[in-house]
Amino acid sequence: MATDTNITDDDEGKKVIGADGEEVGRVVEVSHGTAHVDPDPGVSDTIMSKLGWGDSGDEAYPLQEERIESVTDDEIRLGAL
Secondary structure, eight states: OOOOOOOOGGGTTOEEEOTTSOEEEEEEEEETTEEEEESSOOHHHHHHHHTTOOOOTTTOEEOOGGGEEEEOSSEEEEOOO
16 A cells, blocks of 8 residues: 655644554654654644644654655654664
8 A cells, every 4th residue: 555655844743653553753843845753742832833833943853754654634654663
């Protein structure tokens, strides 16, 4: 099953789910097609990213495209290492 894994600004605020099914963080900013993930966002960070007011800051990490298994309306799921 082929799945679109392109990251867009619409992906800000989505949960990032690890291969084990556990939430590992949330997309707080998308820059040039790269999702920046906060591994432990607070409520205010989550709301700000959903409103498009995200800022990658010091706590966000770029998500490598090759790690992405699928992108749905609600989440970005990572593949196994």
